[in-house]
Structure formats: structure tokens, C-alpha cells
Amino acid sequence: MNAIATFALEKFYLTGFWRKHPKQALKPLTLEVPEGEIFGYLGPNGAGKTTTLRLLMGLVKPTAGSSKILNGTIEDPAIRAQIGFLPEQPYFYDYLTAVELLTYYAQLSGVPAGERQRRVASTLDRVGLAKDAVHTQLRKFSKGMLQRVGIAQAILHQPKLVFLDEPMSGLDPIGRREVRDLIASLKDEGKTVFFSTHILSDAEALCDRVAIVANGELRGVGAVAEMTSSLGGNMEVVWEGEGANEAIKALGRELRVAGAITRSVVPESMLNQVLDILRAKNARIISVTPVRATLEDYFLQKLAQTSGGAD
Amino acid sequence: MRIGYIAANTFREAVRDRVLYNLIVFAFLMIGASLVLGQITIGVERELLVNLGLAAIAFFGVLIAIFIGIGLVSKEIDKRTVYTVLTRPVQRWQFILGKYFGLVGTLAVNTFFMGCGLFLALLYMTHKFERADIYVLIAIFFVFLQMVIVTSFTMLFSSFSTPIESAVMAFCFFVIGSFSTDLHSLSASAKGIVKVFATIAAYVVPNISALNVSTAVAHGEAVAGATVALNLGYALLYSGAMVAAAALIFQRRNMK
Numbered sequence: 001m002n003a004i005a006t007f008a009l010e011k012f013y014l015t016g017f018w019r020k021h022p023k024q025a026l027k028p029l030t031l032e033v034p035e036g037e038i039f040g041y042l043g044p045n046g047a048g049k050t051t052t053l054r055l056l057m058g059l060v061k062p063t064a065g066s067s068k069i070l071n072g073t074i075e076d077p078a079i080r081a082q083i084g085f086l087p088e089q090p091y092f093y094d095y096l097t098a099v100e101l102l103t104y105y106a107q108l109s110g111v112p113a114g115e116r117q118r119r120v121a122s123t124l125d126r127v128g129l130a131k132d133a134v135h136t137q138l139r140k141f142s143k144g145m146l147q148r149v150g151i152a153q154a155i156l157h158q159p160k161l162v163f164l165d166e167p168m169s170g171l172d173p174i175g176r177r178e179v180r181d182l183i184a185s186l187k188d189e190g191k192t193v194f195f196s197t198h199i200l201s202d203a204e205a206l207c208d209r210v211a212i213v214a215n216g217e218l219r220g221v222g223a224v225a226e227m228t229s230s231l232g233g234n235m236e237v238v239w240e241g242e243g244a245n246e247a248i249k250a251l252g253r254e255l256r257v258a259g260a261i262t263r264s265v266v267p268e269s270m271l272n273q274v275l276d277i278l279r280a281k282n283a284r285i286i287s288v289t290p291v292r293a294t295l296e297d298y299f300l301q302k303l304a305q306t307s308g309g310a311d
Numbered sequence: 312m313r314i315g316y317i318a319a320n321t322f323r324e325a326v327r328d329r330v331l332y333n334l335i336v337f338a339f340l341m342i343g344a345s346l347v348l349g350q351i352t353i354g355v356e357r358e359l360l361v362n363l364g365l366a367a368i369a370f371f372g373v374l375i376a377i378f379i380g381i382g383l384v385s386k387e388i389d390k391r392t393v394y395t396v397l398t399r400p401v402q403r404w405q406f407i408l409g410k411y412f413g414l415v416g417t418l419a420v421n422t423f424f425m426g427c428g429l430f431l432a433l434l435y436m437t438h439k440f441e442r443a444d445i446y447v448l449i450a451i452f453f454v455f456l457q458m459v460i461v462t463s464f465t466m467l468f469s470s471f472s473t474p475i476e477s478a479v480m481a482f483c484f485f486v487i488g489s490f491s492t493d494l495h496s497l498s499a500s501a502k503g504i505v506k507v508f509a510t511i512a513a514y515v516v517p518n519i520s521a522l523n524v525s526t527a528v529a530h531g532e533a534v535a536g537a538t539v540a541l542n543l544g545y546a547l548l549y550s551g552a553m554v555a556a557a558a559l560i561f562q563r564r565n566m567k
């Protein structure tokens with residue numbers, strides 16, 4: 001079953017003083033996310049990630065198209081009871097303490113009264129909020145602490161499906177690591193996670209599948225491994241002996257020379273040719289290692305492909 | 312249930328705001344001042360105290376209703392605190408009702424304390440309670456009904472305009488409403504276009520003047536039971552309509 005499905009979901013914002021200038025923040029988006037996946041929604045700033053999440057959450061009405069959440073509609077409170085949502089740069093009632101805030105949200109989410117206190121405490125513990133912080137008013141919280149409160153409120157009521165808009169933003173490297181582990185543990189509990197990010201390494205480490213958006217347009221969807229392998233692998237070749245360097249340079253490859261050792265990165269398709277040259281010139285081959293393409297390579301390629309046509 | 316939780320949180324927000332206490336202190340100062348004034352005017356001490364005291368309660372109550380009312384919903388949208396509320400199993404109309412009851416509850420508690428202040432001042436002045444004091448109590452209740460109405464249209468205005476615009480509109484509505492008796496007589500006597508406008512205004516703008524019985528009560532006059540029932544019914548109907556309109560607008564709107 002699909003946890004999320006969108007059908008030509010589209011959004012124009014009316015901008016300008018008289019709201020006369022339509023701006024297309026999201027071009028018709030059709031996307032399916034099966035249950036149990038960690039799905040990354042990637043794109044540079046202004047790509048339309050937050051807009052997509054606001055549409056999915058029913059906070060903003062689509063100009064056209066529709067979406068289904070857990071086979072129902074977000075308008076249905078029974079569906080909303082099963083989802084969690086972390087907004088981008090979350091802000092909360094700053095006159096409350098973390099415990100008060102989460103207790104309030106537990107009430108609204110229908111967590112039984114007898115369970116609330118325990119659930120609030122265990123969730124705060126899970127997101128790593130220090131014991132002495134939980135009874136401090138949120139106005140005294142740092143950005144990173146607010147982000148943790150935000151994650152806590154999104155998972156507090158044990159939702160089946162969690163939406164996180166830039167969950168790692170505002171966190172230090174240790175915090176990012178903890179949030180990554182937490183997202184992975186949500187998957188282990190059988191939950192579906194849909195999160196947006198502009199930081200590719202976060203997605204690469206976590207996601208079953210990712211979608212790439214730029215300028216409000218979907219540029220690609222698929223498993224991370226598929227995407228990176230579609231780029232074709234490169235090989236790093238290291239050898240000793242300068243005799244071969246001129247001939248390899250002639251193939252258009254860049255060389256990095258350190259003393260007697262030379263290294264060069266060549267496409268897999270050229271590998272045999274390069275090795276033949278090295279043998280012919282009596283160079284001593286030290287190593288041949290595949291260089292894994294990263295999501296970043298794919299991403300940059302996707303952005304480059306279509307950016308010419310935009311606007 | 313959820314409406315109650317939202318109302319309780321709204322109440323908690325107001326109670327933790329220092330502005331509220333400043334306004335209440337001002338109200339007490341005004342009641343105290345009328346006590347002092349009363350002592351230098353012989354014969355009409357009680358009349359003066361009741362008149363000024365009720366005016367102070369109404370003035371500060373309406374001020375709180377407008378100043379908290381304009382931000383009641385719009386602040387939640389601006390600061391995006393609605394995001395994590397409306398994505399829970401809470402209906403938008405429940406949110407509006409919860410916010411409304413939260414502020415009305417705050418105003419009820421305020422009015423109670425300010426009313427206690429007025430009665431303490433009365434007791435200090437006359438050293439006894441008299442039958443006419445019951446009507447002062449009714450007058451305070453009517454002042455509270457004014458706040459119930461003011462809160463409702465302030466919330467309606469703030470559901471489609473900026474806080475400053477809402478404050479201006481709400482203030483105008485309150486002032487015009489305080490002269491609504493004159494509007495009714497104008498609509499009866501005027502002709503042509505003036506009559507049309509006066510009639511529309513007379514029914515759209517709340518009848519605040521009917522809820523102002525302080526002069527009569529200060530004179531020691533009685534308030535009829537039928538008046539109480541009529542005023543209560545009117546306040547409930549009018550504010551109900553305003554809150555329903557606010558909920559309808561909120562139901563359709565985009566949260567930025």
C-alpha cells in the first residue's frame with residue numbers, strides 16, 4: 001500500500017502587493033511512496049520542498065491536483081491522528097516548557113490521559129533533550145533544542161507516517177548523527193518517513209528512495225544505488241614510472257603527480273586502454289580502485305541537464 | 312474535549328502575559344481613584360463610585376478583548392504555531408472555538424476580580440451591602456457580555472485582516488455599537504439612502520448600548536429580569552454568528 005500518493009499536485013502562489021503575479025512554486029507532481037520506506041525529498045533552497053509538504057499537510061490548498069495520505073485524505077481527522085509533522089524551522093508556544101508543550105500536543109492527538117506523562121518523558125528522552133531543559137520555557141531554547149522539540153512532537157503520538165521538513169537543520173554534527181539514527185529507528189519500527197533536505201549526504205546515508213526537485217519540478221525518483229550507478233563508475237589508477245604520462249594525458253585525462261607516483265581518474269570504459277598504455281610503457285601499476293559516484297554527482301548532473309530551459 | 316484543551320492553553324498564554332496584569336492594575340487604580348473622588352463629593356459618593364467603577368471594568372475589559380483578540384488567530388498563523396496543531400486530529404472550527412472560549416474565559420476571570428475590587432470599594436464606602444448592589448452585579452455581568460461580543464467580532468476581523476486593521480475596525484465597531492440606540496432612532500426617522508444605511512448599521516453593529524446600564528444602576532434603579540434574559544440571549548446569538556463567520560473564513564484559508 002502507498003503511504004503517500006500525489007496526482008498532478010500543483011501550486012501557484014499569488015505574489016506582489018495586489019497578489020496579481022502568479023508564481024508557480026510546484027509544477028504538477030505525481031509521486032508515490034510505499035509504506036515502510038524512508039523517502040528523501042531533495043532539492044536546493046527554493047525548489048518547492050516546503051510547498052509540497054504544506055500541500056500534503058492540508059495547510060495550503062493546491063491550485064490543482066490532489067493527494068492521498070494512508071489511502072485517505074488529510075482533511076480527515078482520523079488520518080491526521082496517524083501522521084506526525086515537523087515544520088521547517090519550527091516555532092512553538094514560547095511561554096510553555098517542553099513538557100507542557102508536549103502534554104498539550106498529546107491531548108490534541110488523543111493520547112489517553114493515563115499514558116501522557118510517560119509518553120512525554122520517554123519522547124523527550126529519545127530526542128536527547130537534557131533533563132534540566134525540559135522544565136525551561138521554550139523562549140530560552142536554542143535553535144538546535146527547538147529542532148529536537150520539533151522532532152519530539154512529530155513522533156510523540158506514535159504515528160504511522162512521519163513528515164519532516166529539513167529535520168537536521170540547526171543541529172551540530174553530533175545532533176545530525178542522532179537524528180539520522182532516530183529516523184533509521186523509526187523505519188525499524190515499521191513507520192514510513194518522508195523527509196526533505198538540501199543536504200545530500202544525509203539522504204544518501206538513510207533513504208530507500210529519493211526524489212529530486214528543482215525549480216518546483218520533479219527531476220528524478222529512484223533508489224540511491226540506482227541513481228549513482230546510472231552515472232557509470234570511474235576508476236582511479238595509480239602507477240609508478242613517468243614514461244606513460246604523456247600518452248595518458250593525450251587521452252584527455254588529468255594527472256596528479258607526486259614524486260614518482262602518478263594518479264588519474266578514468267571512466268570504466270577507458271580502463272583497458274589506459275592499462276594497455278601503462279604496460280606498453282613499462283610503468284609499474286600500483287592500484288586500480290573503483291570510485292563510487294555519489295548522490296551529489298547525480299544531483300549536479302540532473303540540475304545541469306534542465307537548468308538551461310528554466311525561466 | 313479538544314476545544315477545552317485549546318481554550319485552556321489560550322487561557323494559560325494570557326495569564327502568563329505581563330500586559331494583562333498591567334491592565335488589571337490600572338483598573339484597580341481607577342476604582343481606587345473613584346473612591347477618593349467619591350469622598351470629596353458629598354451626597355453622590357455611591358453614584359460616582361458605581362459609575363466610574365463600571366466604566367473602568369468595561370474600558371479595561373474591552374481593551375484586553377481587542378488587544379488579545381486581534382492576535383488570537385493571526386499570531387498563530389504568523390508564527391506558524393498552527394502548523395503543529397492543525398495537522399493533528401483537530402478540526403479548524405474546533406481551533407477557532409477553543410481560541411474564543413480561551414479568551415472569554417480569561418475575560419471572565421478578569422471581570423470577576425475587577426468586580427470584587429468594585430464591591431470591596433463599595434463595602435469600604437457604605438460599610439454594608441444593600442439591595443441595590445444586586446443591580447450593580449447585573450451591570451457587571453452586562454459589561455462581561457459586552458466583552459463576549461467584542462471578542463467575537465475582533466476575532467472575525469482578525470481572520471481576514473492585519474492586527475492593526477482589526478484593532479481599528481473593532482474599536483470603531485465598539486464605539487458605534489455604544490451609540491446604537493441613536494442609530495435605531497436615526498433609521499426610524501431618516502429618509503432615503505441615509506435610512507437604508509442607518510438601518511443596516513443598526514442591525515449589523517452590536518447593540519452595546521443596551522448592555523450599558525451603569526447610569527441607571529448608579530442611581531439605584533432596578534434592572535428587570537426580562538432585560539437580563541433578553542440581553543443574554545442577544546449576546547449569545549450575536550457572538551455565535553460572529554464566531555461562526557470567523558470559523559467559515561478560517562476553514563478556507565491558506566496557512567501561508
Ligand SMILES: Nc1ncnc2c1ncn2[C@@H]1O[C@H](COP(=O)(O)OP(=O)(O)O)[C@@H](O)[C@H]1O
Binds near residue numbers: 014015048052567
Ligand atoms: N507563501 C508564499 N508566497 C509566495 N511565494 C512563496 C510562498 N512560499 C514559498 N514561495 C516561493 O515558492 C518557491 C518554493 O519555496 P519552498 O517551497 O519554500 O522551497 P524549499 O522548501 O524547497 O526551499 C520559492 O521560490 C518561494 O519563494
Ligand SMILES: [Mg+2]
Binds near residue numbers: 046
Ligand atoms: Mg523549505
